[in-house]
Amino acid sequence: MTPATTEIDLYDDVVLRSLRVEDAAALAEAYRVNSEHLAPFEPIRSNDFRTESGQRTEIAALIASREAGTALPLVLAHGSRIVGRVTLSGIVRGAFQSGNLGYWIDQRYADRGLMTAAVNEISRLAANELQLHRIQAGTLVDNVASQTVLRKCGFVEFGLAPEYLLIAGRWQDHRLFQRILEP
Template sequence: MLPDGYTLRPLSLGDSAALAHAALRNREHLRPWEPARPETFFTADGQLEVVRGRLHQVELGLYDCWLLWHDDTVVGAANLQNIVRGAMQGADVGYWVDHQHLRRGLAVAALEHLVQRGNALGLHRLGASTMVANLPSQAVLRRCGFIECGRIPQFLHLDGDWRDSLLFNLVLHDGPPRG
């Protein structure tokens, strides 16, 4: 459950300016955990391009994108990404919280929302990866019932180098594929 004053809303085309402000405000906070970004990423036009791409993936059923708002300010995001149907019925989770809004239970609430969305979409499992050094994210995943299930050496190029990642998994149900 989100604390008072916070809401999660689906991503929309009009969110690009607020996302640009959030990206710029959190540039250093998120830098260790994200790929290198071009300067345009931190502008409203650059975010408009990102939003259009994500909304296209939503239309294709590959993404489920949510923004965390505090009043009229974007302070985080929560996504189901790489949604796969067929025999897998799974997705990966992704989330972040603004550096000025940490330690309020927002990441846990956002991830709990993604688990609910995964169930609503009929998914069987959710996966996540975190850099080995990202202990706060690992704690959020564990608190939400995700189980560490492996390590991939040199999995992602982040913060200027190939980084190992820990993998986490959450099985949502044991029944046959839905939908």
């Protein structure tokens, strides 16, 4: 089940909307502009990742996951510029009814409340349209900004995962957060 219409006005002329194939060039540019900003929080990326071709490949995989019902990839867009991404991935049905939340924002758009608004909206979509029971997110232990967003959006910390993800070239510990959703 995929939300029928996913284009939500956040504010400051920024919208949260479904990822599209035609976003490849703008997304590649966003990753290039923010490569230093994002590097401490992401896996080491190939040079191809920041190209239009690389993003077309990424987008195709995400759209296939969306169509399979295992992901909900969204972007924050300001006109034709992509200024962030919010994705529910690893959606599992059955007794679990859960998904994993990941997000980033362009450094020029940080500290405006946009990501808090976006996380609240994807949480609403997860509850009301995807009918999930919970979503979870992991942050690097020292990523206070991301932890603040999660807490503002009703997430609670439920654990510490040692050497959880390979980020910036090394296995790093993460604080784990979850939000139990109510439709």
